[in-house]
């Protein structure tokens with residue numbers, strides 16, 4: 001309620017926010033979480049909480065009147081469709097040179113993502129977070145994060161026999177014939193549940209093409225893991241459809257201004273609460289946008305000059321390959337990827353063998369590559385337009401394409417195959433207009449101290465992907481979770 005006071009306020013309910021809330025609550029602190037998206041705990045008229053990738057409806061997108069599917073063409077035909085404007089689950093946020101996909105709702109990105117839960121190789125960690133003690137991370141915090149998230153790996157014997165991973169097996173064969181290391185990628189999906197889906201004994205989710213707009217079964221989002229444990233402490237409350245717009249110092253505390261939203265995105269009430277501590281966990285983009293605006297408009301002028309800097313796209317780039325007729329990838333494809341091709345050391349690319357869960361045979365192999373893209377962008381306040389801009393250029397994906405080609409040019413040449421040109425436009429090979437993995441904007445040990453404290457303002461912290469300087473060499477959420485575990489442990493021990 002307006003006028004209330006809370007000891008700890010957490011902005012956002014993704015990975016960083018959920019870790020912070022759980023650990024603070026376990027330490028005896030009452031926590032209020034503010035989430036701009038919906039609760040995603042109530043079925044729609046079709047009896048399902050989440051809509052299907054093949055039939056995106058009002059639940060699919062955050063305040064758009066037309067879908068903006070990451071793979072926006074098929075056989076050269078645009079597949080986007082009109083939808084009613086609604087506070088849907090996936091935000092395709094458009095900046096000048098890039099569309100940044102993000103989850104909206106209680107659970108943040110964990111609601112929409114593929115659940116791929118990858119710990120970076122230890123030899124690569126120094127480049128990911130140079131100021132963090134790697135021994136501590138690999139001995140304590142990565143194991144803690146993996147346990148808290150419920151990470152597991154596909155049973156290799158089942159993988160070899162199930163129809164729904166035919167596409168992955170084709171990916172493996174082509175990778176290995178070109179001499180690339182093929183790896184299984186861990187995931188938070190309940191693998192036993194997926195085997196039952198394949199056996200036909202439970203309702204299908206991964207095998208019904210549920211991805212991007214939520215999974216109705218099987219995937220362990222934060223709602224089933226960290227947030228469930230946080231709520232069970234009895235000390236954590238969550239306010240969905242509330243968006244933080246300001247955090248201002250006020251007599252040793254912070255005044256937090258919050259818009260209450262309805263499901264068409266209008267502000268229905270403005271509330272003000274005070275908090276002793278505020279944890280920015282609005283995601284790389286959400287946290288950066290808030291901090292850049294609050295610094296530039298004089299609300300938090302003491303934030304340092306690193307605010308808004310060091311943003312990267314985790315080198316994301318997508319492509320498809322057209323297989324020969326003797327290499328079908330399967331009409332039934334698990335929407336949850338389970339394998340990858342690791343050419344990081346030699347070529348700067350780690351490629352996920354991704355599904356195309358269209359329900360029909362496509363003879364296509366599809367990949368999301370994570371690459372060592374060197375470019376970093378900066379958020380800045382555009383006073384004239386009253387918004388925060390990001391100066392990423394589409395042409396900055398060029399190094400990512402070149403790195404991905406170290407894998408796929410060789411495979412194409414070995415297999416006598418070509419790239420698909422019909423998935424991202426008319427004769428367009430590379431999905432270079434987007435990222436799923438925004439990282440940075442309030443980088444650890446630069447914009448904050450080495451534990452996420454915004455030191456000019458005691459009691460303000462960053463705990464999410466904004467801390468990570470643009471690249472994690474693999475999918476990011478395990479690293480975001482592990483870093484949050486490390487930082488909140490220190491903050492609880494020394495600041496409370």
Ligand code: FAD
Pocket residue numbers: 011012013014015016017034035036037101102103104105106107108109110112113114115116117118212242243244245281282283284286287290436437438464465466475476477478480
């Ligand atoms: P988020 O999870 O983004 O949470 C931030 C939350 O804050 C959101 O719920 C948002 O609505 C809320 N918020 C923002 N601003 C405000 C505000 N002003 N007031 C109130 N609330 C606010 N990563 C992997 O590791 N593996 C994968 O397989 C994978 N697949 C992905 C697939 C897709 C389609 C997408 C979009 C992402 C994927 N990711 C994946 C990335 C991963 O989901 C993100 O890296 C992760 O969610 C970031 O965590 P976070 O805690 O930084 O913030």
